[in-house]
Amino acid sequence: MKYKKYDYTADKELYFYEFTSIGRKGEIKKVVEYSKMNIEGYYNLAFGDFDIETNEINDKVVTNNGDSLKVLSTVASTLYAFTGKYPNAQIFATGSNEARTRLYRMGITNNLVEIQEDFDVYGMKTDETFEKFVVGEDYLGFLITRKK
């Protein structure tokens, strides 16, 4: 990725990833999760803040730690680890709200050239069909698959 990213750790199955965002609000633990969806072979990609004290996850909070590009780049880089182990996985991602989905879109756009070297990226349109990701288009969600 052309943007800097944080080092992360993962569970041995590579479904969960953890890293620490470091910014103006201090250190904030982040967790990335790939979870199986109802459609076989499809996994949902989600990430958010992890509160060490309460052991709670929050994917709605706007962290505002001043490092969103680095965080998104880190999340994008977990795609390599996950699909390295599960090369046939179809990965779907959508935000918890429109603003968060736009943030995901920004993350894909910023890393698109590199992502497209190894992945096919689709955007889900409002008519519930998919098209190859087009920069600047609004989407309900994103589907990412490793190129064969």
Added chain:
Amino acid sequence: MKVQEFNKSKIPLVKINKKLDKFKGKVLFKEKLDMANKLLEKAVLPKIDTQIN
């Protein structure tokens, strides 16, 4: 894998964190997973060469 091949590989070295094993079998972002499943319920999925894991 040889060292030269590994250096060229984009698959990162991932440090395993046993603390994350506590999440095994859990869904941390259940609300988002439910939302994603609902979104894809009626979606017309792109044709992709799939070999199920």
